[in-house]
Amino acid sequence: MKSLYFNEDHELFRQSVIEYINKKKPFFDQWEEERQVPKSVWKEMGDMGFLGLMYDEKYGGSKVDFFYSVILMEEMARAGNAGLLGGFSVHSYMATNHINNIGSEELKQKYLVPSIAGDILGAIAFTEPNAGSDVQGITTFAKKEGDHYIINGSKTYITSGCSADYFLTLCKTEAGFDIIVIDGDAPGITRNKLNKIGLHSSDTAEIFFQDVKIPTSNLVGNEGMGFYYVMESFQLERLCCAIMAIGAMDTIIAETLEFMKNRKAFGRPIAYFQVLRHRLADYCTDLECIRSLTYETCWRFMNGEYAIKQASMCKLKATELQNEVVAGCLQMHGGAGYMEDYPIARYFRDARVGTIYGGSSEIMREIIAKVVVDDVQFGKVY
Ligand SMILES: Cc1cc2nc3c(=O)[nH]c(=O)nc-3n(C[C@H](O)[C@H](O)[C@H](O)COP(=O)(O)OP(=O)(O)OC[C@H]3O[C@@H](n4cnc5c(N)ncnc54)[C@H](O)[C@@H]3O)c2cc1C
Structure with a gap:
């Protein structure tokens, strides 16, 4: 099926991301216990070209369109280790982004180049x-x-x-x-x-x-x-938060559906109970709505628009929905959902911060209200 946003090259890139991340999955539990991702992972990701998708070749990047970054964050989120993704997104889309956009050549050589290579972490x-x-x-x-x-x-x-x-x-x-x-x-x-x-x-x-x-x-x-630079960078940060929430929901829903097909109650798989299947249908519908708005806002961002209203809407809706979906999906697991044996327990814990960091839901509503109620126009700094 053709997509408005992803072509064949994007899909080939998606396969390379999935292959890499599948090799790392066996280590997820160890990293959770150690409360840290080993630094060697950043180097591997640098070698794979994953840390420089937005940056010039002269700094070691590949400067491909933003939908490669969407794929990378989406697939990492689908893999289900939000801690790894958090460190990666801060490094590649927040710390290095400032240096790339407004840093001096000296700073780019000192910090951006080794960051893209995965030699240092920002x-x-x-x-x-x-x-x-x-x-x-x-x-x-x-x-x-x-x-x-x-x-x-x-x-x-x-x-x-x-x-x-x-x-x-x-x-x-x-x-x-x-x-x-x-x-x-x-x-x-x-x-x-x-x-x-x-x-x-x-x-x-x-x-x-x-x-x-x-x-x-x-x-x-x-x-x-500095304050204006930080404010402007929030557009990308919020888009990243939305993409990560959407990728996470894909897996939360897929794994819950699998569970519902296998788990029987009253002689039939629980996927047949209308109250549960309708709830899942609602989740899938809401997810596709926010995915569409998020992809469209990514497209605006990629084309140079300062879409702060839409980016704030994406962050607000995607992270609020993720919390609703993960709580509902955990409920559909019954007691199993409360056990560490199932990844849904980790997804539940990890989702909670989505409405807090990168600008809380209350702050997102305030920004959206400033635009739609007060008619405030936010502009670009660089
Ligand atoms: C896991 C994690 C990772 C983080 N990573 C980073 C990082 O890498 N770098 C970094 O700089 N920060 C980071 N943060 C910080 C994060 O961005 C802040 O926690 C967030 O912006 C909220 O600020 P606060 O915690 O001070 O809450 P406060 O600002 O004190 O807010 C408390 C409550 O009041 C509400 N509130 C505040 N102002 C208003 C208002 N005007 N109207 C209505 N409600 C309001 C908030 O929404 C919230 O519910 C991280 C936070 C967490 C939890």
């Missing part, structure tokens, strides 16, 4: 203990002294916070807000791993900066523009 450090949704409330301060910044403050809930080699860090400065690349091994940094209810394969940390000295050449983009 993270984004925006959230602070007292400022998450309210990004402008951050207090981590970078004071300029000659050709260095002296940085003091803390960040929290940072994906890959313990394993990352560098952090794209939003700081307050005398110029306003700035994004500064901080090396993970810079003196004055302390990192503590946090315990989460899900995404166990992803390491999440709080990070403290005490008199951390960073060259001013590690400023990303123009001075004083």
